[in-house]
Amino acid sequence: MRKTNKDIIVTxxxxxxxxxxxxxxxxxxxxxxxxxxxxQTAFSGFVLADVGISLLxxxxxxxxxxxxxxxxxxxxxxFGLILTCAIMICIGPLLAIPRTAATTFEMGVQPLVGGFSxxxxxxxxxxxxxxxxxxxxxxxxIIGSYLTPALLVALLxxxxxxxxxxxxxxxxxxIEGVFSEGIFQGYQTLDAxxxxxxxxxxxxxxxxxxxxxxxxxxxxxxxxGIVAGVxxxxxxxxxxxxxxxxxxxxDSNVSQAGLIVSITEMLLGYxxxxxxxxxxxxxxxxxxxxxxxxxxxxxxxxxxxxxxxETIVIGVCVFSTIISNFGVSTIIxxxxxILSLVYPPTIALIVLTLFSKSIKxxxxxxxxxxxxxxxxxxxxIVSFGDKVPFIKTLPLSFLDKLPLASVGFNWVVPALIAAxxxxxxxxxxxxxxxxxxxxxx
Numbered sequence: 001m002r003k004t005n006k007d008i009i010v011t012x013x014x015x016x017x018x019x020x021x022x023x024x025x026x027x028x029x030x031x032x033x034x035x036x037x038x039x040q041t042a043f044s045g046f047v048l049a050d051v052g053i054s055l056l057x058x059x060x061x062x063x064x065x066x067x068x069x070x071x072x073x074x075x076x077x078x079f080g081l082i083l084t085c086a087i088m089i090c091i092g093p094l095l096a097i098p099r100t101a102a103t104t105f106e107m108g109v110q111p112l113v114g115g116f117s118x119x120x121x122x123x124x125x126x127x128x129x130x131x132x133x134x135x136x137x138x139x140x141x142i143i144g145s146y147l148t149p150a151l152l153v154a155l156l157x158x159x160x161x162x163x164x165x166x167x168x169x170x171x172x173x174x175i176e177g178v179f180s181e182g183i184f185q186g187y188q189t190l191d192a193x194x195x196x197x198x199x200x201x202x203x204x205x206x207x208x209x210x211x212x213x214x215x216x217x218x219x220x221x222x223x224x225g226i227v228a229g230v231x232x233x234x235x236x237x238x239x240x241x242x243x244x245x246x247x248x249x250x251d252s253n254v255s256q257a258g259l260i261v262s263i264t265e266m267l268l269g270y271x272x273x274x275x276x277x278x279x280x281x282x283x284x285x286x287x288x289x290x291x292x293x294x295x296x297x298x299x300x301x302x303x304x305x306x307x308x309x310e311t312i313v314i315g316v317c318v319f320s321t322i323i324s325n326f327g328v329s330t331i332i333x334x335x336x337x338i339l340s341l342v343y344p345p346t347i348a349l350i351v352l353t354l355f356s357k358s359i360k361x362x363x364x365x366x367x368x369x370x371x372x373x374x375x376x377x378x379x380x381i382v383s384f385g386d387k388v389p390f391i392k393t394l395p396l397s398f399l400d401k402l403p404l405a406s407v408g409f410n411w412v413v414p415a416l417i418a419a420x421x422x423x424x425x426x427x428x429x430x431x432x433x434x435x436x437x438x439x440x441x
Contacts, residue, residue: 012227045182
């Protein structure tokens, strides 16, 4: 029992550190800043979109024995493959991994060493990522046993100082729809997508520790997810509160990375910059390690060993080095429409996977995923209305009238209706025949 509890804690710490990266550090304070006295409401939306969906994803992948493809396979072979690859690329070298280095440079290095080359730093950062990722069996233990405790101590020191000595009065919110804003910011962390791939790394680590029974691996993985979730909620709440306490000092145009730098300097002075540099480096490096390992493991398996894990790790780090030099703000702006498109069908399939054995018609998965994707595509088109004038002439105003539109979930009811239709529609290969059917899908 002692060994099991230790394994759960170490694995949970590792999962926390893999999740807690660039976005997790910069989005909660900014959310607190713009929502002010309503920061708790915004925070609840943030937790729902981040921790809540991540835990569901962890459980879904665990039920599929760490095989990410199985979470999406019943939506159709091609659709499932495209969605899985899109998720991997988003949490990999296109968005999440480069953002870890960009955030570390802007928040940890620039404030301490002005004029330091961002290109040189990104080379050093991803060189360290390669060294710590090249042996996948050691990834979880390195992060969970050593790096996470140091990260938590530094974070709790910063938050504790902000609670004991609040920086200022909390102003009213400067935006409407604070709950939906919390959901949007929660999406931006990429944790719910990352959970899909990181769970596979965690399950592989649990299996390497001697836990071979499926039920045992599911239970330990979910418990580790709970440990990580509790840690994330505590830290998110503290960071959102810190942002709220400076809501009378900064406006919504402040740089998200610059905001947490300013908060830390006001709380701890120049030593605060050093503390923040340590926090950022640990948070972003652990996330970079976890995501690089997950991405490389998936595509090495996908290639059936034709492309080696080590080769993919190096390729990811080289590509991420280039993208990271575009800066945090550019990467965030670029990621918003992509995430708005990918998240809804992913969430729909994650939830349905939890009830997979009870759903005998594959069309439930297919129709629901297609409906979620269709509505999210329309939402993305509408979001470009200010840049592309003719979009405003399209008959898309009904999107704002759909149920749950005010909280950013206008795709949910269409997805549920589509799932119900799929339940009664029988087509060729729509019957679910259990594990063998799932593997062949």
